[in-house]
Amino acid sequence: MPIPEWQKSSYCGEGDACVNVAADASGVSLTESSDPDGAILHTTPAAFAALTHALKTGAPSPHIDVTHTPDGLVHVGGAVTTTDEKWAAFARGVCAGEFDHFGRCQ
Known part of the structure; x- marks a missing residue:
């Protein structure tokens, strides 16, 4: 299986922290x-597009649950x-359109 080419937001700090x-x-x-190589969420382009739309509009994501905990973690x-x-x-990158192409059918 080929190694995926991962993209991170341009708003991330130095290194891979994102x-x-x-x-x-x-x-x-x-x-x-x-x-x-550990926890990876696999989803459809449509569900990812709905997530990015939710982040852009402040609405809840209908397909991918995003939970913020009191200790500063996001699940x-x-x-x-x-x-x-x-x-x-990541959300700032989403709002800037950096991940829009992932929501399109491959």
Whole structure:
């Protein structure tokens, strides 16, 4: 299986500290950069597009649950855990349109 080409937001800090996104023929994947071979959320382009739309509009995501905890963590789709800071950088990239191409059919 080929290694996915992960993309992170330009709003992320130096290094790999961010939420990463990749796509292939099977769909869209999200992971926490500190564990790119560990917890990965696999989803469809349509569900990812709905997530990015939700982030842009402030609405809840209809397909991918995003939960913020009091201790500063964000759980995405029951699979990926990241920090509020990394999620905020990802969301800024989403709002800037950096991930729009992942929501299109491959």
